[in-house]
Amino acid sequence: MKKKIKGTPKRPRLYVFKSNKHIYAQVIDDINCKILLSSSSICKELKNQIKSGANCKTANIIGQSIAIKSKKQGINQIIFDRGKKLYHGRIKALADAARKEGLIF
Secondary structure, three states, X not given: OOOOOOOOOOXXXXXXXXXXXXXXXXXXXXXXOEEEEEEEOOOHHHOOOOOOOOOHHHHHHHHXXXXXXHHHOOOOEOEEEOOOOOOOOHHHHHHHXXXXXXXXX
């Protein structure tokens, strides 16, 4: 049985979802049921940097973007939630980029 991952206001949950065409990342506070911030390969502000929505380079850009947004809101520590996906490829690239920008998890 899988343990449920929950985010708190002090340490929210970074949920990553990938489809065949795009990748999405959301920072969620599960106690108050709020999405604090999000970033994805379909965001308007990242559209000029992204050529394809389904590669590790794009996941790297999304990871950097979500980390920078989190730091601006004062979030330094998160809980990483990859869903049922393997920690491999695009998921790993996003996580490594977020760590490189200073998020702790």
